[in-house]
Amino acid sequence: MHWGHATSDDMIHWQHEPIALAPGDENDKDGCFSGSAVDDNGVLSLIYTGHVWLDGAGNDDAIREVQCLATSRDGIHFENRV
Secondary structure, eight states, X not given: OOBOOEEOSSSSXXXXXXXXXXXXXXXXXXXXXXXXXXXXXXXXXXXXXXXEESSSTTOTTSEEEEEEEEEESXXXXXXXXX
């Protein structure tokens, strides 16, 4: 699961931006799930749920979920922090 990303100056016309979050590290390798975005003094912070299958995809008894943080100063390029 990825996070899509769009911007607007007027909330009517929208521009698609690059993917904001994509699975990648040990905390979210199987998905970047629900979360929130907040402006923290000019730094866009994405707080989201990282998803990891521990015993192969599809085994709901073996899932690890991690609260993750990604930040961006330009609102386009994000860096995972946790």
